[in-house]
Amino acid sequence: MDLSSEVSKADFSDAINTALRNAAVDTALTGSTTYTDGDIDLTDSEQYDTVRFSISVGDSGPVAIDLRSRILGAGPGDPTQIDAAELQAAMEAELQAIFDDDITVTLASAGSITVTDDQGRALKISQGAGDGTLFGTDSANDGALTIDQTTQTNLSVAWDGNDLVVTNSAGGTTTVAGYDAAANSKVSFDVVSSDQVDEDYDPVYLVETTAISSDDVETSGRVSSSSLLIAFDDLTANGTSSDVTFDITNGDGLVYGAVTLDLYDSDADIIATVKTAIANGITANITDTSISANDFTVAYSDGSLTITNANGRSLAVENYSSSDTTATVAPTGQLSASKNLASQSNYFSHPSPQRRLASH
Known part of the structure; x- marks a missing residue:
């Protein structure tokens, strides 16, 4: 689509509106008569009425149809013996020229003719000026053939x-x-x-x-960021180290990074370690080029680690393990949704919380 072209824009909106209208259940009418190859001779003036009928589509009102010019203009193999395929093609072309391409015509193997509307509009077919050859006479059909419209799109x-x-x-x-x-x-x-x-x-x-x-x-497309706060409970542990391992994931099996930390390290070293883990994890585990390590920011201070994704991707902490400390994990700003994570049997443990996309 070219936004500088009104024609291109009109074609685009027309295509959408057509697709919306076509979402309705089709309506269809089938005639009570059958047609056999050669039944109509269009060189005989007494048979001109055989290819005439009347049809309404939606709120169009009755439209008189005469297929003679359409059939002869297409160059039939033998105008004295119009075959079924020529009749079907001429009727569909005529109805689509008058209404739209959502009107189709099919001819069953038994010879009955069916008119279908992909938009599900009301249909009404009557004998009109014809003799009933194509769909049956009004008297034989107990009046015009009709079908109500199906539920239309709003x-x-x-x-x-x-x-x-x-x-x-x-x-x-x-x-x-x-x-x-x-x-x-x-x-x-x-x-x-x-x-x-x-x-x-x-x-x-x-x-x-x-x-x-x-x-x-x-x-860049504007979306809300997503962020997790991981608060470690024991920074002193055995007095020389406080080791922790866990995975940063999307909560559904996709690992952004496998993190191994010693909480005795400096704040800067902890931040660098997490960033490196995310960069390595994305390189090793993710083929989606829209996911980048540059979209993640990491902050750490006083035992609180914050991981943020600028594109609002789902974040979770999984496979948490430590013999030194438990951790409390929560979406940033949502402490009521916090969970305690631990790997020791005497520690309190819950499934990992996730931060989902705020909008898509």
């Missing part, structure tokens, strides 16, 4: 400048998910009325890569 999109506005006419919850785009593209999601948003952050910016660059600007 969603639509329209451009407001270069902003694509998604509207739910029923006022229900609307979710945008599964964002995917070419590399180096960005999209922002902004609820028009902020008091209707369920997320913590509005708008939310998503990028397909970690950043979009030009000669004079660099910007």
Whole structure:
């Protein structure tokens, strides 16, 4: 899509609206008659009425259909013996020219004709000016063939400048998910009325890569950071060392780094050790290039270790082990969600807490 082209933008919104409309259950009508190759001779004026009928799609009102010109214009193999495939192709082309491409026509092996609407609109087919050859007479069908519309979508999109506005006419919850785009593209999601948003952050910016660059600007998708606070309980332990090992993970098996610490080390050394563990873990365990060690920051002071991810990725502490100290772990700013971790049998132990993405 080219945002500088109104034609490109219109094509894009039309494609979305069509997909939304087509999400409805299809509607279809099948005639009560059957057609066999050669039944119609369009060189005989007395048979002109055989290819005429009337149809309504949605709120279009009755539209008179005459397929003679369409069939003959396509160059039938023998105009005195129109075959079923020629009739089906001509009817579909005519209906799509009048309505849209969501109207299709199929011919069953037994010869019955079915008109289907992918948008699920109401359909009505009557004899009209024809003789009932294609779908049956109104008297044989006990009136026109009809089917009510199925449940229609309440969603639509329209451009407001270069902003694509998604509207739910029923006022229900609307979710945008599964964002995917070419590399180096960005999209922002902004609820028009902020008091209707369920997320913590509005708008939310998503990028397909970690950043979009030009000669004079660099910007990243704006998401909230995620952070874990790990508070160690015993910094003196045996008087010479206080050893701890644990994994920094996403809580679902992905290890960002395997950390081994001696809490007797200086604050700077502890920070450097954790940073190195994360850098090595990402290199060894992660192929997703959008995850970088540069997205992690580490701070340590007075027995409290804070690990932060600027992109809001899920963080967890797993496989905690120490014979010297337990630890309390909590999402930063959420001490009520804290958990105590230990590896000794006489220590209190809980599953590791996680900090999930605040918005996606």
